[in-house]
Amino acid sequence: MALEFAGGNQPPDVTPPETTHDIVGEAQNHWYSGPVTVNLKASDSESKVAATYYSINNGDVQTGTSIDIREEGQHVIHYWSKDEFGNVEEKKEVGINIDLTAPxxxxxxxxxxxxxxxxxxxxxxxxxxxxxxxxxxxxxxxxxxxxxxxxxxxxxxxxxxxxxxxxxxxxxxxxxxVNFESLAGLTESFLHDNGNKEKAVSYLSKLAAAKAAEERGNTKVRDSQLLAFMNHVKAQTNKQITDEQAGYLISFAGELMK
Known part of the structure; x- marks a missing residue:
């Protein structure tokens, strides 16, 4: 036997509820950098709402009106409601993207x-x-x-x-x-760039003598050889090496005397 309703055979409500969502959280470029709460609100102008349902990423259907999302990733929430007469709303969806991790x-x-x-x-x-x-x-x-x-x-x-x-x-x-080897390498590089690679021996011999003196613990001879190197650099400035290059070589040689 069909159910009868007052006023005829049609139920008093044939219209499903209407559910809306509200997102609690601050988004930037459609991404959230912290946990998000999605609140659902259902209304029905002709009867009462029986239940509100939702699922996350097509997972299990759950009942409720507040959804907390704390995990990173892209989440799609489907939600809908049903009224007391069994009218079921079509599913709606909202996307929630969460990134908690800095680059x-x-x-x-x-x-x-x-x-x-x-x-x-x-x-x-x-x-x-x-x-x-x-x-x-x-x-x-x-x-x-x-x-x-x-x-x-x-x-x-x-x-x-x-x-x-x-x-x-x-x-x-x-x-x-800086050490003796790297100063020698830089000196050779400067001379090579200026087309004076064959002139390197007179520079490198003084650095080799300074290194040998330091290894013997004779800082006096070391410094005298480094000074001879610096004087040679000054004498060849704007001849075999540029003024800028000379400034670097003299400065670095001074570091080796400390």
Whole structure:
């Protein structure tokens, strides 16, 4: 026997409920950088709402009006309601993207790497973010002769921001040093660049003598040989080497006298 309702054979309500959602959380570029709560609100103008349902990523159907999402990733929430007369709303959906992890900044040169003055400092940098992706990055390629950086520590810093707004800053420090071998190498390099490679012997012999004296513990002879090297550099400035190159060689030779 069919059910009868007052006023005829049709139920008083044949219209399903209407459910809306409200998201609690701050989004940037459609990504959230923290946990999100989705509140569901159902209404029915002709009867009462019996229940509100939802599922996350097509998982198990659950009943409720408040959904907490705390895990990273892309989530699709389907939700709908049913009224007391059995009218079921068509499913609606809302996407929630969460990225809780800051980007990763990678430098090719390891922190604490030591370079001689005759070497080229080459450091690459790149940013990665597996979820929302990199939005901005200050990474840049570094390629410079170590002697131009100068003796001592040098710190390079890079910042990355992902699409969700998570930020990370990474820095590495390298050290530029000078010894007799690297000063000899730089001297040869300068002479070669100027077409005077065959003139290197008179420079290198003085550095070799200074090194041998230091190994014997004779700093007086070491310094006299380094001074002879510096005087030779001065004498050949703007002849075999440029004025700028001479400034570097004299300065580095002075470091070896300390």
């Amino acid at each position: 990763v900044i990678n430098f090719s040169g390891g922190d604490g790497t030591v370079y001689g003055i005759d070497e080229i400092v080459t450091i690459s940098c790149n940013g990665e973010d597996v979820l929302s992706g990199i939005d901005t990055s200050t990474c840049k390629e570094i390629s410079a002769p170590a002697y131009q950086l100068g003796i001592g520590n040098h710190t390079f810093k890079a910042e990355g921001v992902d699409v969700a707004g998570n930020k990370t800053t990474v820095s590495i420090t390298i050290t530029v040093t």
